[in-house]
Amino acid sequence: MKTPILARFGKSTEIETPPDIESAVLRSDRFRLEREADWRRLEDILARMEKGSMRRVTDAELLALPALYRIAVSSLSVARETSLDRATLSYLETLVQRAWYQVYGPRQGLFAWLRGFLFGGWSRAVRGIWLDVCIALFVMVAGTVVGWFLVARDKEWFYALVPTSMSDGRVPGASREQLAETLATHDSSEGLSIFAAALFSNNAGVAILAFALGFAFGIPSLLLLVHNMALLGAMLWLFSSQGLTFEFAAWLSVHGTTELFAILLSGAAGLHVGRSMAFPGERTILQAASESGKRAAVVMIGVIVMMIVAGFLEAFPRQLVDGAEGRMAIGGALLTFWLAYLFLYGAKRRAGEA
Structure with a gap:
């Protein structure tokens, strides 16, 4: 795989990407594509719940929330073990934290x-x-x-x-x-x-x-x-x-x-x-x-x-x-x-x- 870079005098040239980096990028992209639909669905449900719009969350989505949370946790575990790109890891860590709070966190404040x-x-x-x-x-x-x-x-x-x-x-x-x-x-x-x-x-x-x-x-x-x-x-x-x-x-x-x-x-x-x-x-x-x-x-x-x-x-x-x-x-x-x-x-x- 060749990656274009800007030469010092304005001319474009290409360098050869090492095979190990190319493999890691492809693996990360494939991993994300296979699971991204579930992540996006979980993120959408969480966004509505965090805004207090519980009426806009359907019963089916509430029932699916624990399963989607477990999928996100599993994805994060795999991402950490296979050393996927930092952006994916950061995204999954944030997503899992938000989901944990909605699934297991306190249901209401003190007042x-x-x-x-x-x-x-x-x-x-x-x-x-x-x-x-x-x-x-x-x-x-x-x-x-x-x-x-x-x-x-x-x-x-x-x-x-x-x-x-x-x-x-x-x-x-x-x-x-x-x-x-x-x-x-x-x-x-x-x-x-x-x-x-x-x-x-x-x-x-x-x-x-x-x-x-x-x-x-x-x-x-x-x-x-x-x-x-x-x-x-x-x-x-x-x-x-x-x-x-x-x-x-x-x-x-x-x-x-x-x-x-x-x-x-x-x-x-x-x-x-x-x-x-x-x-x-x-x-x-x-x-x-x-x-x-x-x-x-x-x-x-x-x-x-x-x-x-x-x-x-x-x-x-x-x-x-x-x-x-x-x-x-x-x-x-x-x-x-x-x-x-x-x-x-x-x-x-x-x-x-x-």
Whole structure:
């Protein structure tokens, strides 16, 4: 093969191309011609997807995308092994990177994910573990009843169930006036704030552990819920013994309807993982744990949100609002909101899509 070049004095001449270079050029051209149609088709699909024009990508093209990606990867591998021209290598490397992002890369950004999480993703995950929520709720109610009756039968159980850091004068034998004083807003800077901080810290730890211990077939999670709610049952008995049941429930409801709901969901999430591992069905235990873990993780992200809200409620509304009626109104409104959002929001639309 001869290649013309421009001579020094304007005359054209030809030089002989070495056989090895000529062979490499022909091999590269043949390699490109045989596969270029698939590369161009992949590039065209990627260009439309990268512009956000998903409506212009047909179902057939979406189905063909993984196969075209594998063809491009194979072509790049062959090109590297046979040392094809640098232009072809660069083109294929760029094409494969773009295709990988569309096939395996993240489907959406942070804000898009957050929007999907808040507008349906979280509530769907909670509804997906509804059976575990019912079981956890039953266990929590049972734990409260057990704590009540244990202390009612023997007051020594109160000291076994309620940590000293959380009692602070709220002990059997305290007068009605003393107990009512601990619920007053003017005392919030001392005893009330200490009790609130201890209660929040305890409940946050319980929520994390209830989920983390779910891998042991959910049993530790249920036992933890029983123990934590027995503490609440003991406190309810204490205030009820002095006729302050409504006042204590109102004080607790401002943040408790959010905080205890978060504990309920975390226990249900842990139980969901454990129950799927104990009864995997036709799946392997690892497959069952993986599938249930993804759903439970979404629920736990929501639990973190609820704990943040509960912390805000402890710091401000509960300590600024005086009167049992006002506190109960806030707690009732929050409970209604969580129930409607998690169990009713998007349910009809989801059923219609199914």
